Amino acid sequence: MITIAVDAMGGDYGPQITISGALKCLEMVPDLRLILVGDQEQILPLIPHNLSSFVEVVHTDQWVAMDDKPSKALRGLPNSSMKLAAQCVAEGKADALVSAGNTGALMAISRHVLQTLPGIDRPAIMARLPVREGATYMLDLGANVDCQAEHLYQFAVMGTAFAAANGHVVQPKVALLNVGVESIKGNQQVRLASHQIAQCDALNFIGFVEGNELFSGKADVIVCDGFVGNVALKASESVMRLAVDKIQKRLSVWWLKWLGLFLKPILKGLARELDPTYLNGALLVGLNGIVVKSHGASDEQGFSNAIMQAYREVSNKSNDHFEAIMDQIEF
Amino acid sequence: MITIAVDAMGGDYGPQITISGALKCLEMVPDLRLILVGDQEQILPLIPHNLSSFVEVVHTDQWVAMDDKPSKALRGLPNSSMKLAAQCVAEGKADALVSAGNTGALMAISRHVLQTLPGIDRPAIMARLPVREGATYMLDLGANVDCQAEHLYQFAVMGTAFAAANGHVVQPKVALLNVGVESIKGNQQVRLASHQIAQCDALNFIGFVEGNELFSGKADVIVCDGFVGNVALKASESVMRLAVDKIQKRLSVWWLKWLGLFLKPILKGLARELDPTYLNGALLVGLNGIVVKSHGASDEQGFSNAIMQAYREVSNKSNDHFEAIMDQIEF
Structure with missing residues (x-):
């Protein structure tokens, strides 16, 4: 079973796009579970009854705006959907995080919550x-x-x-x-x-x-x-x-x-x-955890591609291989 | 009458391309004259008799290689084809310079020979x-x-x-x-x-x-x-x-x-x-004179386009307008 934490509030269009994009993935792969983090009043009506057993909704009324400074996102919004979703990965509840939100905030929050790999000062978008x-x-x-x-x-x-x-x-x-x-x-x-x-x-x-x-x-x-x-x-x-x-x-x-x-x-x-970026989402590398950044302007298809990319990274265990190879390289 | 000084030795292919590209322009515009600067042994055989009255060949046995450092081009090669061609513009013998040579060297030589406009520290490629x-x-x-x-x-x-x-x-x-x-x-x-x-x-x-x-x-x-x-x-x-x-x-x-x-x-x-860059050549702006940089890998057509761009800049008097407007802007 692969669990992906979704920052449901991120992106230019919010839950309207992220939820439908995420639910689409459930139809494609049977072993996927989703943790949807965000405003439950906006999220719950979008989830059809037959899919409700595959998703968990984590409610919060804080989220990062597309033009928030990373510092505000990190310190001013302790319960943002982005941060809670990252925490799901840090705590092992989810295998990966996907967000279409503000890139600077996603960087800062991922770095803070997940920490960088040994020898790496800053994560990079790849x-x-x-x-x-x-x-x-x-x-x-x-x-x-x-x-x-x-x-x-x-x-x-x-x-x-x-x-x-x-x-x-x-x-x-x-x-x-x-x-x-x-x-x-x-x-x-x-x-x-x-x-x-x-x-x-x-x-x-x-x-x-x-x-x-x-x-x-x-x-x-x-x-x-x-x-x-x-x-x-x-x-x-x-x-x-x-x-x-x-x-x-x-x-x-x-x-x-x-x-x-x-x-x-x-x-x-x-x-x-x-x-x-549109096609698949871009990977944030250098972190203790898999983080995929989807395009802010992604439509449903784009966001679902980003989730599928995270799913593939998890099922290929690419982060384990990655860390194993990183361990062999001297800094 | 518009006169363009051509660095005949510049570019990946040298006179083989630059001369044929330059001569092509003579057929397109009747009021064009060319000063071809470079090795006369390579250049003269390429000029058909009927065009010889429209061209002047300035001989030199020095030219800038594509991988020469700008400092070497500037100081180590006092009679490079690129520099002599720039001097034609500085001395008023030519209205513009066209070169497909080493960009760094062209920058350094143009800046040294032609000087930048008042208020401008460095020319730019546009x-x-x-x-x-x-x-x-x-x-x-x-x-x-x-x-x-x-x-x-x-x-x-x-x-x-x-x-x-x-x-x-x-x-x-x-x-x-x-x-x-x-x-x-x-x-x-x-x-x-x-x-x-x-x-x-x-x-x-x-x-x-x-x-x-x-x-x-x-x-x-x-x-x-x-x-x-x-x-x-x-x-x-x-x-x-x-x-x-x-x-x-x-x-x-x-x-x-x-x-x-x-x-x-x-x-x-x-x-x-x-x-x-291929299409027209790029303009070096910010100099007391018109300089067009053609793509190093230009073919005959590309190089002739670069000369035609220089020709248009001269006939439109764009540098005069440009300097007049520059004068109005306070730095």
Whole structure:
């Protein structure tokens, strides 16, 4: 049996989306149980009778707003739905936490409640990018907007451990995202981190990659600070939306309209596939526990994908593998 | 008559590409003259007799390699093709400089030879992004990997002056690229810069935008540091290449193959349109003179586009307008 704690109040739309997204998962996997944390007056009416034995509702009248400061979320809201859901994981009542809430607050609360793994200063947001073949894990995607070389090094370790734990590759190729591939390129943090990563025998460092290798599959793990990673991934979303628009516009003359109708679902599917945060939720790595961050603007499908990702992480025991590999790496 | 100085030795392919790209422009516009700077033994055989009266070849046996440090390019190569071409602009012999060479070296040499405009500490690389409607000017795209708030402010001023000088908009909307739109988001530089930009009456500041607004047309000018800008733009290229691949793959079953044949040119054209550096060359702004940086890997068409962009900048007198507007803005 796998139990997932859901911050029912998080995200732009709250329970309306999170509950229906969560309930959808119950239909997909029989061994899933849910702890739904939030305002029971909003949650209970959304749960059909036949599913009530698979869910537990934990009531609270506090929740983190999308624009709350992390410090307020952490100290000013001792019983927020996000925090109570994290506590379920810390106390072993749940195997994972899923939230579509405020990223900064989720970071701060997870770090406070679950603690980071030994040797890790800060958790990072990681996603699996779609690439030509296989997968590329990219981190950080926005949890840490100011990173020192040491943090980038820790991200490389976490990315490697995760990629290896997921069994895709024995010696994951790690690259640092930079503005050029030559050793003189980049800022000081990136250059320092490259020396540090290169010196670690447990890491298979392939050097710098530029933004144009992000989706090429050249590296199994791509490391960058959270500012760069966040902007790069969202820029990719943005350009795909523009591409879909432009293709539709070019096909809008009457003798090509039928082609547009035909292509639209292909293109929309593709745009979603290329938006990892939307697609699956992003993993917060480096914590004693599995935490999945769903996109704040997720619809029902997006939120249910995030829960399914958490479910897979739990059933694959990826955090155990991850911690075992982390233990072997010297810091 | 418009004269453009061409660093014939720059770029991954040197004269083979730069000369043929440059000569192509002579056929397009009758009032163009070229100063081709580089190794005359490589250049002269590439110039057909009928075009020889439109070109002047300035010989040198020094040029900047793609991996030379800026400091070496500046001080160790006093007669590099890049530097001599910049001197043509400084001395008034040419109206603009175009190079596909090493970005760092082009920055350092342009700054040294042409000097920055009053109030501007560092030139920035700017490109016009394709957006839904109109255009968005984005800077910096890789010239400055470490920026203080003051530099971001100067980029906002330059972007505004350029967008206004190009006549597209009266009060260009300026936005700062960030990881969120709330005022608490981002790193210190970005938050400080937002206060500074907001306080300047001459700037129409609309606040933060995230990466997913890059190609939406929400802002006329998007400001970021060169690391973030470079990675974001190249990531967009990368995802478009993946999209083209994926669409082709989905259409590779026999009963859809004809659709693939039909779509391929549309998609390829789109990928190029979404790669501004490739498309037109990027402008180095903030200098006493027009400098266009073409993509290092440009083919003949790409390099000729960069020269045509320089030609348009000269004929539109955009640098004069730009400097006039810059003069009105208090620093």
